[in-house]
């Protein structure tokens with residue numbers, strides 16, 4: 001069985017075909033998926049997905065690319081996370097690629113999320129792009145290691161991965177690892193500790209080969225696992241078992257729902 005540790009099933013393109021996507025998951029042994037929140041106005045629909053479906057979970061947070069949002073306070077985020085199906089805080093983090101200029105607001109927002117995670121005692125889902133040094137520094141300064149979490153859609157170096165792991169974090173690989181030009185990332189996926197690895201789709205974005213350019217969906221997470229198995233010269237079952245165990249360990253959820 002496989003778990004998609006990061007997707008956005010509430011986004012309109014996916015939400016419109018939810019029944020079909022759940023069926024495709026079932027056909028591909030993708031047993032669970034974590035629906036990740038990107039802003040608070042839409043959080044209720046993310047939570048509703050997790051409430052309506054036993055095998056879906058939710059997170060709560062405000063994405064660093066969503067600039068025009070009311071800034072969330074740690075207390076508010078921690079309160080919203082106080083729900084049995086809300087298993088993480090995020091996605092949060094820093095993105096110096098999509099946005100430029102004075103991004104102090106991103107760093108402040110990230111700190112609020114880490115404080116919320118510590119208050120709620122739930123792990124973090126961290127998005128980092130062109131901002132690895134600041135991301136790690138703020139994680140360190142705010143004590144993110146106390147709750148741990150996942151570096152989602154990982155595209156950074158081996159060194160960044162090891163520093164995150166040293167802070168009690170997991171590394172999650174998306175469809176990017178299947179792309180031909182992702183040479184350095186393939187090396188990270190080949191050599192990283194198996195007990196620290198997660199897999200995800202980040203759907204609707206980043207569909208893996210052979211669906212590159214198409215609308216992504218949780219069922220495709222199997223192709224991420226397949227690529228990693230090939231890189232490591234192990235069976236896909238080994239990757240499935242490890243990443244599934246890692247998911248349940250990190251998010252402290254009962255495998256039987």
Ligand SMILES: [Zn+2]
Nearest residue numbers: 091127152153
């Ligand atoms: Zn992200």
Ligand SMILES: [Zn+2]
Nearest residue numbers: 006036091202
């Ligand atoms: Zn995402």
